[in-house]
Amino acid sequence: MARITATQKLEVRRKLLEAAAQHFSEAGLDRASVDAISVAAGFAKGTLYNYFPSKQALFGAVIEEASRRAAERYREVEVEETTRAHLLALARADLEVMREEEDFMKVLVREAMSFRPESYALVTQHLGPYVLEVEAALARGVERGEIRGDRPTPQLALLFVGLLGLMYGQHWGSAGAWPALDEVPELVVTSFLDGAGAEGSRPAKGTKR
Amino acid sequence: MARITATQKLEVRRKLLEAAAQHFSEAGLDRASVDAISVAAGFAKGTLYNYFPSKQALFGAVIEEASRRAAERYREVEVEETTRAHLLALARADLEVMREEEDFMKVLVREAMSFRPESYALVTQHLGPYVLEVEAALARGVERGEIRGDRPTPQLALLFVGLLGLMYGQHWGSAGAWPALDEVPELVVTSFLDGAGAEGSRPAKGTKR
Amino acid sequence: MARITATQKLEVRRKLLEAAAQHFSEAGLDRASVDAISVAAGFAKGTLYNYFPSKQALFGAVIEEASRRAAERYREVEVEETTRAHLLALARADLEVMREEEDFMKVLVREAMSFRPESYALVTQHLGPYVLEVEAALARGVERGEIRGDRPTPQLALLFVGLLGLMYGQHWGSAGAWPALDEVPELVVTSFLDGAGAEGSRPAKGTKR
Amino acid sequence: MARITATQKLEVRRKLLEAAAQHFSEAGLDRASVDAISVAAGFAKGTLYNYFPSKQALFGAVIEEASRRAAERYREVEVEETTRAHLLALARADLEVMREEEDFMKVLVREAMSFRPESYALVTQHLGPYVLEVEAALARGVERGEIRGDRPTPQLALLFVGLLGLMYGQHWGSAGAWPALDEVPELVVTSFLDGAGAEGSRPAKGTKR
DNA sequence: AATGAATGAGAATTCATTCAT
């Protein structure tokens, strides 16, 4: 009767995480209700506590799951060899993940944007694979003279990823008014590479302030 | 205790806002307790409710105060008439406020970066004065041909402000590792205006993808 | 400057009682707010407390005032000499008071209908003059053979007054749907004297059960 | 504590209602405290809220329970087919409930006699079953010519029930002095059917004023 | 393993009362 297989347990866990992701993405950690999550997953409250020791822990697990999925996806990406093309491809890969796992990603992005040192570590750690890809693309760009060499590529990579999150956030915050998700990759790449200055208005390299 | 002067009332209000800013910046809107705030300000719970009708309203007032202070501060600054100089001045003014009122600014930035449609309205409404200044500076830049005219200035202004928040957040999230607060204005202005592309790597105008 | 005359003090007291009557009649003792009452009277909260030591005391004073006014009015009534005519006149006198001092009367009736021994004493004491008039009219009716002599007139009088209150209450409770205030006197007198039984259905006197 | 049987749940509900009835009957809706009620019932605050969504709802449930019990009780009674006998039976059934569930009944009567439009709706709605029985008895009485047909039976029914409440209230208010509870049914039925007028003193039908 | 009733700390909010001015 009882004797639940490991697969079945994982299935329950998956359902709970899925429901949790959705609720957390809508309501945030504090406002989301454990009861609502468990019921949405098709279980009673007690069951949730058999799988996760606390609401906080469940939240952490959702974040982990989200970053795990994102990282997996990014590893599959293949692209041609221009920096612009590469960054565009990376941004599009991100958007793709985004679309398929929007709930998880919302939680992830929001947590990343909460700027709490604890989360920061967690998020950057799991976002690592992706950030490293960006970094690598940028480094190759520097070698090719396509990317300015006066700033450390790790920092540029963080900026790029931050811009992505910023645009997603802007999208959600404005309830889709601007930008549309489709525009995001190009918007981010353009902003990141070209800036807002008009053609020729850029100061000579090395100029201070 | 009747017949309190207007000055005294403002003083009480100031203390309450100050305490609220600190608590909200640490705990966020949901976790902060009205009781803790009033006590920290040196008053009883009821007093807070004599000044603000609800926790939400208090939160709104904190945000409004923060953005008012920021806007005021930067209006005092005098700058030469270049877009770059102007944006730099705006960013520095913001940083200056930031330093003196870190609690207020943390609340503001975190809320802005929470990307909840509800907050979005609240924040943009209260952030208005500052964003409008940025927008005006950009509009003048477009006229002078210093800013690319192919994107609406309101969107560019949001991007600029977003970058600023992003950098503050990066600073807090990395526990000060990078960037240092001092670098933020230039970092933001450079990223915003020039982008990360190397000199001459920018595609001709109108080029797609 | 200060030096307020006794008349002025009474005037303030009157205003406070008036406002209190209105608020208590709408909201009841618990729901009425001291602040609302004082402001409605044109004063600040503190002033009210200079005249009445507590909300309870104010409520008591309103009840006293209401009964005092009612008693005064009832003493002026004059009527012709039939029981039915007398009762009708008494009921109409009551209605008249009712109309001119509806707020006070509402409080009074509701308090009377709360059936708390404390209020009961207070109310019946002040309602005394009126009830005594009713009682006297009934006693004369018994002598004339118009009123059944098998029940003590004081009890019949209480029943009559109770019926009046019941009908007022029904009027307020149904938001005026039924009965209209104008109908009340006749309704009460008919119910009281004739009952609901059809002509001739009354059992022989002295019949038990 | 899961897997509680339906019987056990009903038992908890019963205890809560019982405690609530007692507290409401002593303190009224406003003054009664949810906390006190739950503790008196032997449970924690939260448990009460598992059974009733709000204080108001609990109050409504108490009233409903009271009127349900009254209606049930009197339906068991068998009576000969006279209006007088029927009304007497109804009044006695009510009194019987009254005695065994005085707390519930006090709440009911006091609320009914508060004459607030809000309560009015609540009470008449919940008092429905009982009032409808009275109404039906009266309607049959009209058909048999035992009840005067010149007044709508719903109004007569309200009057009857009002008289009943009035007498209970008189009993409580006078601290038992008059009437004794035992006398109430006959007192009410006699007052209601026969009135206080002496035999033959009733004016001819249709007579005005 | 799943359940969901019970719990009770904690939250926001109200408001009668006080008292310095």
Place this chain on the structure above:
DNA sequence: AATGAATGAATTCTCATTCAT
């Protein structure tokens, strides 16, 4: 005498967590 800011006890309601079944 009038004021109204300050107070803080009290209230209703929520919800994460526990645990007997």
